[in-house]
Every structure is written in structure tokens, then in C-alpha cells.
Amino acid sequence: MNKFLNKIKNSKQGTIALILVIMITTITLVSSLIITLISVTDLTSSYHVTESKSVASNIDACIDDALSKISSSTSVSGSYSLFTSNVSCVYDISVISAGFITVTSTASSTSDLGYWQDEVVVTVNVSTTPISIESYKTSPLGFDSYSTCGDGQCTYGEDCASCESDCGACVCGDGVTEGAEVCDDGNVINESCGNGVTETADTYCNSTCTAEIVISSDETCDDGVDESCGDGVIQSGSYCNATCDGYDTLSEGCDFNTVSPCGAGGSPNTDSVGCSKNPLCPNDCSTCTNVCF
Structure with a gap:
């Protein structure tokens, strides 16, 4: 009987010990979780304070x-804008309106934890001496955020180059040089003589935004067509020349599409345009002939 009671007693002690172990383990885990949460909260709060002070200092500058x-x-x-080793901010000064000028100053800061931006709007009375x-107001546009590529929002700090899934692909021709683009002049045209647009001397961007195009002097004209003997079209009149720096006067009597099979260079062409009785057109497109030499 005593052995049986001792067995029950020992069994209860084992159960109590197990319960104590579980309780201690649970308390330890909960304590660790609370400490971790407090650490994260403190870190976040510290980030907010630090970044806010930095941004405010830049805005004031x-x-x-x-x-x-x-x-x-x-x-x-x-x-x-002000960009030095210690200051980074931009600002706009409005024109005078009713004796007041509005100054809008913006600054931002980025760290491993996120991105902070703020804006201050100052109204200046210039009618006083x-x-x-x-007034000095913090704009409601000022904010702090933790942006993550792939969250479906193209937030500050993200663009088409860094996060295409949120901001969309970079587009050549939108006037903004972004991503792998070398340049972007707002169109997808190769600015050059013969494109039909009379351009001024300047630096342009090609149609794929991969290289710059330099036009060294103003074009006089550009009709987009290479009017020349051998283009299969009989022309007569004044046309823009092949270098877009002047005009050529043409008075063709015939024209042709392909080089002559007659033999020697300079011989008439059998694939002529505008020739019937005399079926051949010479290489200067002067007048039809019937002699192949």
C-alpha cells in the first residue's frame, strides 16, 4: 500500500515539475518577444526622430x-536647390501676389529602415520693411513611409529603373532620362537631314534613347525626300539638297529605277521612267535616248 502511495506521489511531483518547466519556458519566450518588440519600437522611434531632425535641418537651410x-x-x-556635403534640399519661390511670396521647401532622407520626406510652406510678406x-506651415504632403518593391505602389524612392513591377517600364520618348537610357529628348525621332523636319544646331537623342545626335549647324531646309536622278521620279523645280544646307534646281527629262545593263558606266538605263519612243534614260536624267552605249 505504501509503495502504491509513493508511486502516485512521485507521479504528481513529475507532473508538477513538467508544468513548471513549461511555464518557465513560456514566460521566457514571451519576455523575449516583448523585449524584441520594444527593441524594434525603439529603433523605429529613433529612426523617426533622427530622420525628422535631419530633414527639418535641410528644409530650414x-x-x-x-x-x-x-x-x-x-x-x-x-x-x-542646395546640395553640399551637409545639406540637401530644393525650394520654389513664387512670384509676388498681393504683397506676398510663397516659399516651398522640400527635403528627404533615406536609410536602411525607410524613406522620409517633408515639406514646409512659408508665406513671406514683402510689403513690409x-x-x-x-506663416510657416508643414505641408500635409510631408510623410514617412517604408516602400517595398512589389507592393503595388510606386512610392518615393522607387522609379521605373529600380522597381518596374510598381512603377512600370521606362519609356523612351517621354522626356525623362531613366533606367538604361543615355538620353531622352521627348520623342522617338532620329534628328537628321532627310527626316522631314528642319532642325537647328543642337544635341538630340536618337529614336531608341541609346545615343546622342549632334547637329553642328542649322538646317536651311528638310523636305524628307532625296530628290535625285535615279530615284524613279521625274522632278522639275527647286528642292532641298542632300545635305539640307541649300536648294537644288532640277529639270529632269526622264528618270530611272535601276542602273543600266547596257555595259559601260554612264550608259543609258533600260528601266526608264517617262520614256516611250526613245526608251532609254541617261545617267544625268536629261532626256530620253534610243542609243545604248
Whole structure:
């Protein structure tokens, strides 16, 4: 009887010990999870504070620069930027409206944790002497986000080159040089003599955005057609020449499509255009002839 009671007692002690082990393990896991969550929260909070301070400092630098420009001349306006080893920001200065100028300053910061951007809009009263700040507001467009390629949203920090799945493919001809493009002048035309467009001297981009095209001097004309003897069309009149720097006067009596099979160079061509009684056209397209030499 005593052996039986001792067996039950030992069994209960084993069960209690097992329960204690499970409880201790559970508490340890929960504690670890809580500590991990706290660490992540602290890290995120630290990131927000650090990035926010950095962005705010950059924004203020641009605002100071804008105020300096406005102080020198209230007629100043346009888009500006500050990029140094310590400052990176852009800002816009509006034209005067009812005695006020609006300055919009934007800055951003990127780290391993994400991307932070903010914007401040300052209204400057330029009708006072000296000028004064009427209002200083953080734009509702300012935000922080954690962008991930493949989340279906083309957010700040992503573009067609870095995340095609969210932003779409880079497009040649949209006026924005992006991805593997060497250039992009906003069209898919090879700017050159003979394309039908009279171009000025400039640097252009080819139709595939893979190379630049340099036109060294202004074109005088460009009719898109190579009017010449041997093109199968009888022409008469003034036409743009082959180098687009002047005009040629043509007065063809005939024309042809292929080089003559008659033999020697300069001999008439049997595949003539505009010839009937005299079926051959010479290489200068002057007049039809019946002699093959």
C-alpha cells in the first residue's frame, strides 16, 4: 500500500515539475518577444526622430537661402536647390501676389529602415520693411513611409529603373532620362537631314534613347525626300539638297529605277521612267535616248 502511495506521489511531483518547466519556458519566450518588440519600437522611434531632425535641418537651410534671395530682390522667383556635403534640399519661390511670396521647401532622407520626406510652406510678406514671415506651415504632403518593391505602389524612392513591377517600364520618348537610357529628348525621332523636319544646331537623342545626335549647324531646309536622278521620279523645280544646307534646281527629262545593263558606266538605263519612243534614260536624267552605249 505504501509503495502504491509513493508511486502516485512521485507521479504528481513529475507532473508538477513538467508544468513548471513549461511555464518557465513560456514566460521566457514571451519576455523575449516583448523585449524584441520594444527593441524594434525603439529603433523605429529613433529612426523617426533622427530622420525628422535631419530633414527639418535641410528644409530650414533652404528657407534661409530663399529669404536671403528675397531680401536682395523681391522680384526673384523660380526653382532652386542646395546640395553640399551637409545639406540637401530644393525650394520654389513664387512670384509676388498681393504683397506676398510663397516659399516651398522640400527635403528627404533615406536609410536602411525607410524613406522620409517633408515639406514646409512659408508665406513671406514683402510689403513690409524689412520683409517678414506671415506663416510657416508643414505641408500635409510631408510623410514617412517604408516602400517595398512589389507592393503595388510606386512610392518615393522607387522609379521605373529600380522597381518596374510598381512603377512600370521606362519609356523612351517621354522626356525623362531613366533606367538604361543615355538620353531622352521627348520623342522617338532620329534628328537628321532627310527626316522631314528642319532642325537647328543642337544635341538630340536618337529614336531608341541609346545615343546622342549632334547637329553642328542649322538646317536651311528638310523636305524628307532625296530628290535625285535615279530615284524613279521625274522632278522639275527647286528642292532641298542632300545635305539640307541649300536648294537644288532640277529639270529632269526622264528618270530611272535601276542602273543600266547596257555595259559601260554612264550608259543609258533600260528601266526608264517617262520614256516611250526613245526608251532609254541617261545617267544625268536629261532626256530620253534610243542609243545604248
